[in-house]
Amino acid sequence: MDALSDWLSAQNLSIAEKDGRGRCLTALKPFRPGQVVLRVSPYVAVLESQATVCDFCSKIQELSLKRCSYCKLARYCSTECQRSAWKGGHAAECGILTALRKQQRVPPPSLQLMLRALLKRARQRSKGEPVEPWDQPELIEGLETHRADLSQERLVQLSQMAALLSSFTPKECFASVEEIVGLLAAMSCNAHTICDPEVRTVGKGIFPVIAMANHSCTPNAVLLFEGTMGVLRCTAEVAPGEELCISYVDLAAPAVVRKRELQAGYYFDCRCPRCEAATAPGGSGEDATLGGFPCSACRDGATVPVEQPATSSMRTCQLCGHQAEYSSQEAAATSAGAMAEEASALRASGDAGEGMRKCQAALGLVERTKCSTAGGAVRMKVNDELMSCCLHAQDWSSARNACRAALPAYLVAYKVHEGPLLGLQYYTLGKIEWYLGNVSAAVGALREACRVLSVTHGEGHRLVCDVRQLLSEAEASLRHDQAAENAESRLDN
Numbered sequence: 001m002d003a004l005s006d007w008l009s010a011q012n013l014s015i016a017e018k019d020g021r022g023r024c025l026t027a028l029k030p031f032r033p034g035q036v037v038l039r040v041s042p043y044v045a046v047l048e049s050q051a052t053v054c055d056f057c058s059k060i061q062e063l064s065l066k067r068c069s070y071c072k073l074a075r076y077c078s079t080e081c082q083r084s085a086w087k088g089g090h091a092a093e094c095g096i097l098t099a100l101r102k103q104q105r106v107p108p109p110s111l112q113l114m115l116r117a118l119l120k121r122a123r124q125r126s127k128g129e130p131v132e133p134w135d136q137p138e139l140i141e142g143l144e145t146h147r148a149d150l151s152q153e154r155l156v157q158l159s160q161m162a163a164l165l166s167s168f169t170p171k172e173c174f175a176s177v178e179e180i181v182g183l184l185a186a187m188s189c190n191a192h193t194i195c196d197p198e199v200r201t202v203g204k205g206i207f208p209v210i211a212m213a214n215h216s217c218t219p220n221a222v223l224l225f226e227g228t229m230g231v232l233r234c235t236a237e238v239a240p241g242e243e244l245c246i247s248y249v250d251l252a253a254p255a256v257v258r259k260r261e262l263q264a265g266y267y268f269d270c271r272c273p274r275c276e277a278a279t280a281p282g283g284s285g286e287d288a289t290l291g292g293f294p295c296s297a298c299r300d301g302a303t304v305p306v307e308q309p310a311t312s313s314m315r316t317c318q319l320c321g322h323q324a325e326y327s328s329q330e331a332a333a334t335s336a337g338a339m340a341e342e343a344s345a346l347r348a349s350g351d352a353g354e355g356m357r358k359c360q361a362a363l364g365l366v367e368r369t370k371c372s373t374a375g376g377a378v379r380m381k382v383n384d385e386l387m388s389c390c391l392h393a394q395d396w397s398s399a400r401n402a403c404r405a406a407l408p409a410y411l412v413a414y415k416v417h418e419g420p421l422l423g424l425q426y427y428t429l430g431k432i433e434w435y436l437g438n439v440s441a442a443v444g445a446l447r448e449a450c451r452v453l454s455v456t457h458g459e460g461h462r463l464v465c466d467v468r469q470l471l472s473e474a475e476a477s478l479r480h481d482q483a484a485e486n487a488e489s490r491l492d493n
């Protein structure tokens with residue numbers, strides 16, 4: 001591990017053990033918001049079939065990628081990449097995948113990822129391939145498995161996957177099926193979802209060094225990707241000795257939901273200041289806004305959400321303390337969420353118009369039953385889907401209204417940590433306002449987009465350049481309008 005420590009300290013980072021938090025990725029020097037902390041390629045990655053990324057060089061290729069003619073799974077940007085990948089290990093993997101494809105047994109992406117990792121590890125060991133400090137097979141073996149926390153059900157599931165995997169993986173790639181169970185457990189809580197700059201999922205990868213960054217609900221760093229390259233960037237000022245944290249879950253979800261997901265997927269109870277304040281009496285009230293129901297007794301209050309499955313449908317207002325039954329609101333919120341998902345499926349199948357109607361019905365339900373506050377997560381989910389449907393159907397003014405209606409929840413969720421999703425929401429709003437000719441509203445939204453995205457994506461990112469370009473056009477147009485207005489008022493005088 002010495003090579004890793006040396007490499008990390010050259011990046012001004014170290015691994016420290018902290019009480020109750022285990023291994024932590026720690027800064028050795030101050031980092032500024034927007035600054036890159038780490039840029040590393042994955043140990044292995046598997047991309048979704050619609051992803052436009054080369055399997056070898058990880059470059060984004062918008063135009064057609066060449067598909068491997070044997071396995072029909074791997075895709076490359078050029079013949080050179082295809083050749084290099086073949087020599088670099090695809091030959092072995094391709095033989096296995098081609099045979100499985102012929103038997104119509106193509107494994108799911110999670111098992112393809114694992115197969116790739118096992119083949120790579122064996123290759124590194126047998127050939128003594130030069131191994132970079134961040135790419136050592138020992139790092140994969142050292143990933144936290146949470147073995148003791150796994151339920152019996154989960155263990156059975158992992159054992160079945162391991163047996164399947166061992167049936168087509170060369171025997172020299174693993175010690176025992178038991179070893180694969182451990183590796184699968186490690187991967188399920190350490191693999192990262194790879195996204196494109198708009199934060200749409202494109203695949204999954206294992207980044208053992210980035211996996212050392214712990215979770216925080218008020219993170220000071222964000223993980224985004226360039227192709228499959230993982231880029232960890234600071235989103236806040238970081239002092240030397242401070243731990244670098246990212247968020248493992250969606251921060252737009254209320255604390256009760258975040259805590260549940262963290263417990264289920266990563267086996268810990270988040271007791272961070274944000275989670276504590278969100279649920280405590282007299283706390284931030286964040287959970288009441290995001291996940292509660294408007295209080296039936298007072299004007300501004302909302303109920304405090306409870307752990308699920310709930311033992312009772314009684315809820316307490318965070319402001320006036322009034323207690324009442326909210327089971328019908330609970331059911332309505334669930335239906336509204338499900339309707340947004342149906343709308344998303346309709347949009348994907350090309351029927352955005354029907355999707356819009358579904359979302360409008362869901363919003364009607366939300367209004368009638370008062371099952372979400374003005375900044376509530378349910379309302380945000382429905383409005384976001386409505387916006388997507390409207391954009392597909394080219395109904396710009398309805399798209400703008402839905403985008404604006406979703407914003408209050410974004411502002412509550414990302415009040416402390418301004419994540420990429422907040423910046424992207426402002427960018428979408430700015431583009432629609434500009435398209436509708438609302439120049440001053442477009443300038444306002446695009447300035448916010450620029451401010452947030454230049455931190456999360458970095459100043460020179462293509463997306464940030466696009467935002468700046470549109471912003472400068474909108475600003476020029478605004479100056480022009482104002483000059484014309486001034487000239488007019490001089491004439492009037």
Ligand SMILES: [Zn+2]
Binds near residue numbers: 076077078
């Ligand atoms: Zn390539």
Ligand SMILES: [Zn+2]
Binds near residue numbers: 070
């Ligand atoms: Zn192939």
Ligand SMILES: [Zn+2]
Binds near residue numbers: 216270273274276
């Ligand atoms: Zn937390």
Ligand SMILES: [Zn+2]
Binds near residue numbers: 296297301321322
């Ligand atoms: Zn109340």
